[in-house]
Amino acid sequence: MNEMRRRYSMKIISFYATKTFKLVLEFENGKYRVCDFIKSVKSSKDLLKELTVDVDLFLSIKIDNTSGDLYWDKNRKFSAETLYELSMDLDQLINPPPRKIRLPVASKTTHLTEASKSRTTRELEKSNKELLERIRINKT
Template sequence: MKITSVYPTRTFKLILEFDMREYRMLNIKKFLKSDTGLLAEIRDDLDVFMSVKIDEVAGTVCWENGVDFDPDILYQESKDVDSIMDAI
């Protein structure tokens, strides 16, 4: 499983497109609870958060400071965008 596109929001959510053409939304704040270090850097600086990009080799999201996450975990912890839209 790989992530092929990522769209960050200003509310620390990521819209992720997976290689099976499924879009999912993830509130990344649950992964950024560390008080210090690289995770706190992403949590505390919107510009750093918004710099998220795709690591083409690993098929996941990453930041300039070297943080990345397992795409399987991101899939499991995210919600299907269609189901979110249906609930509105």
């Protein structure tokens, strides 16, 4: 446990509880994290589940200034280490990494015969060929 405390600098120095059962936590290492309490305690004991039903009870949370842990009463206490592990980094929530976009791949290419092409299509092809040639020249 002491190793975790040193590794993460786990003491909570401030927090904000929301009516949607989330905790915004500030740790002494300068990190801000958000804990969605409903997701975090969904498989817990009845004492903890009660916290996700009663908003007034949830909002009555307090901080132990000595340990930096959060508690409601002697039976419902969360260590800073546990809350750190259950929470997500606020920066990642606000600025998530960009998603990789998968572009569709053409499964079949159809080539038109010269006779079936319209005048506009032939003009576009010629224009595209000229642009590609210019690009090739500029690259070298």
